[in-house]
Amino acid sequence: MQRGTAKYSGALALLLAGGMLLTGCGAGSDGAASADRRTGAGGSYGGAPAPAATAPGGAADEVRPEQREEAGREVAPPDYLSTFALDVDTASYGYARRTLGEGRLPGPETVRPEEFVNSFRQGYQRPEGNGFSVTVDGARAGGEAGDWSLVRVGLATKAATGRSERPPAALTFVVDISGSMAEPGRLDLAKKSLGILTDELRDDDSVSLVTFSDQAETRLPMTRLQGNRTKVRDIVEAMEPQDSTNVDAGIRRGYDEAVEGHRKGASNRVVLLSDALANTGETEADAILERIDSSRREYGITLFGVGVGSDYGDELMERLTNKGDGHTTYISDETQARKVFVDQLPAHVELRARDAKAQVAFDRETVQRFRLIGYENRKVADEDFRDDSVDGGEIGPGHTVTALYAVRLRDGASGHVATATVRWQDPKTRKAHEETGSVETGEIDGPLWGGDNSRLQVTAVAAYFADALRGGSVPGTPELGELSARARKLAAATEDSSVSKLATAIEQADAITGGDDAPYEGEGEGEVG
Template sequence: MERRTRTYRGAVGLLLAGGVLLTGCSGGGTSDRSAAESGKRAPAPAPAATGGAPSTGGAAEEGAKAADRAEDSEGLREAAPPDYLSTFALDVDTASYGYARRTLADGRLPGPETVRPEEFVNSFRQGYHRPAGNGFTVSVDGARAGEESGGWSLVRVGLATKAAPAGAERPPAALTFVVDVSGSMASSDRLGLVKTSLGILADELRDDDSVSLVTFSDEARTVLPMTRLKDHRGKIREAVDSMEPADSTNVGAGVRRGYEEAVDGHRKGANNRVVLLSDALANTGETDADAILERIDSARRDYGITLFGVGVGSDYGDAFMEQLTNKGDGHTTYIADEEQARKVFVDQLPAHVELTAREAKAQVAFDPKTVEKFKLIGYEDRKVADDDFRNDRVDGGEIGPGHTVTALYAVRLRDGASGHVATATVRWLDPKTRAPHERTGSVETGAIDGELWGGSSTRLQVTAVAAYFAGRLRGDGLPGAPGLGELATKADELARKTEDDSVAKLATAIADADRLKGGHADTGTGEGEGEMD
């Protein structure tokens, strides 16, 4: 799409997101009809206690811009009156967390610029209620962050789509694989892992699905034109096995050729995707993500072909891959071994191939009568101008079946505040009809009154640990954040309670980070660190 306000690798923005938004939301949430059902484009909910309207320009817009420029003593942006709105494109990327785990396992700390807190949070199951049909549900909860936080609470806004039933029929897929065969891919955990992954996928796809294969090094070439799986699985495996590492990395040439093949093999009514598998270390040809995608813009617009990025390798061009897929209306993930490849290409295949929603955005309106301050954790490169929430030409997120999206906010309530805290709206377009839909919900102070570590849900605690971990890796002063050693202990306890192997791996990653930092340089919330003023 045409424009989104982005600040790649901006200063930190903060914490947890309250569950607000849709049908079935807790904490006194309410639900409105969708825009398509009502035939009207109702305004986004205003802060209920004031009866005011969302920012539409003028002084409010200037206040928002001023707040964006202003930073507190810890380098954390915060919203300032009169702008009590938070608007962002939905994001289901998880590559940042996957790459951080790989880097820590290799004995290195990830660069702070590669750590995106929303991708850490979105890497874990949340247990949200899911809708019976298309669209989203929104869950709302939260908790007080503890005495060390300086009076901050965590509010979680959770959105979920309906999972594809096991064995359910789906439209056929037409997938164009664009594989990096440059010299940097010449190892078992790169090109070798890509070959394994495509072999797994060839077994998983259905007879009526189609695939094509493009490889690139200094130049791009078509190894296999669009081919139906039926009666051709052996031919496809031979094409995959024939790939060998070559020279430099011309990602631009590979993506352009990939989209040409995707257009040539486009199937009406199918899920048409370009899947880029690479370490994203572009060093030849066009190396600017926007410029690369601009050259195939008509293919994306006219044919609705989206880009799914799969990252590999211990040295990985994280920022470049993320920019490519953001511009390509897609998302990214990262795989380090065959277990993760099976998770992506078998367990999560419908979510990566199908679309439930296009141009999905969320807008949260905080109530200035109860809320003194709020901060969104992460989403720096997914920010959307408040005025553009209902501008469907402005880029949003593409969401598949079974996806969940969590936004975490740090919220400081006014002394003695009681009642309405926030109203949130999610907006998306139907992927087939392009008709807009919205759902709305709200959260009250009673829903965020419990203690985080004392009695809140285990899934909220996992979410908090993931966000705090990302903050520690980035050097952020998140309110009430335990040190890495304490976080590792909490994650280990949560892994036992949830019996969730992914949480156990989170505990291992935090322990690895604690050892690399010396086990003493990050022991807890220092004096004044809980304040974000």
């Protein structure tokens, strides 16, 4: 394995020892994954011997308790299923860009590869109806990766058809006005964001506003925007930073207001704008959301987190939105705020799917090992794939979700590689639906860095970059200098400014590390957690 930033080696060794870097395949018969269906410990590579491949979501053959030896130690045989809740968060990548722009490396614990990957357009074919399309493709990684391939599972929803065609929105803004929000790029950016959103929302949309520091206060009960836009703007402009950060109080008051102003048939959502640096009251995400759990479930109110600030409580915000049936993003300037609250507004206020999960069934006859890159905090027990009481992800119109796997095929393998299935519930009827897609060996035989697969290459660069920032353990992760060169070439080929920004971020990371890409001496190939 290549890559590893020397500055991270000590901390990353601890992370790797805890199995936090990369998820593997689903749990075996020991039921470990069932212990925590959303944040199960990540395994490592999947590999043979293994139970027979099954239809996605079906009951896998029981993994016998016998142990086998590999690489000088005994490990339990894994299965050939990989199951996770869908995730459209992008905050990890946005915060990494902000940190690198300030001349600092992001902490490895804040780097989530799936959020890097999902920050970029993929070009998947979209479905005609309100469900998902499923695209599965890939390529040979080449170079130091040897006989490893990358397999991309892409899920997409239909884009919003127009501003006037979505359901009305009932949005409760919960705004952090604690002392830490006085820093430029925090409360001032939150106020600009709310001003942009006030202009963008329709007359039949409704908003309420809650602020919090050491206590929470309702500044505006749920109010239709028609005839009240000036009133909303005046209340927003009057916000000033005050004392400590009691996120718990803000969330509870926000949900009280959302329930009080709940609109049947509307998209009811709490929007939290904060640096998430909780220091007063309850500071743990699970405990905060436990207090409003009944109203969250009964009324279907989802939580959208918007992170700000150079110091940012990434873990708290991510846990809050995961448990709050929502997602999170990060903004550092007005350009990003306009992208979130104008260009992407329908995706953030409207739902196309609830409790969406994916399960990928690899074929044991062709696949020797596989590794899911990221999604550690979104893991779901394999047997819970079709249990609709188990939380999944909430997905809006125009969203795409990408899962990238490192896969080693068996020598001379030919034929079926994997089948991917997405399962979700209709937001209105709660009826469950499924869609599938599959891939054959011939479809992942081409070279990664050649041919007409620029979007797959962007996906790979983003995933490899995240892996490099976390210390490097994905097969074939290039050095940062090579990654930035590939990103620059892809930016020119795609004419995509977001890819240019990715190249800049990689160059900044390379400069900070001084081009020191000493190999990381951590997790080895073939280990099963």
